[in-house]
Each structure stands twice: as structure tokens, then as C-alpha cells.
Amino acid sequence: MWPSFYVANENVELIKGFRGYGKKALRRLEKLAE
Structure with a gap:
């Protein structure tokens, strides 16, 4: 059970990192669109 929990946590x-990267990319696109 522990290994699967560790993998899920990873x-x-x-x-989370992917979402943060996506938000940064969207902000850059918005700046370019202005």
C-alpha cells in the first residue's frame, strides 16, 4: 500500500506543477495577445 500511495503523491x-506551468503559459499568451 505504501508504494502506491507514494506514487499517487508524486x-x-x-x-500541481503542470497547472502552475499552464497558468504561466496562459499569462504569456495573454500578454502577447494584447
Whole structure:
């Protein structure tokens, strides 16, 4: 059970980082669109 929990936690961290990266990319696109 522990290894699967560890993997799931890593996936959550990856998803958080992905969302943060997506927000930064959207802001850059908005600036370019202005």
C-alpha cells in the first residue's frame, strides 16, 4: 500500500506543477495577445 500511495503523491505534485506551468503559459499568451 505504501508504494502506491507514494506514487499517487508524486502524481499529485506533478499535476500541481503542470497547472502552475499552464497558468504561466496562459499569462504569456495573454500578454502577447494584447
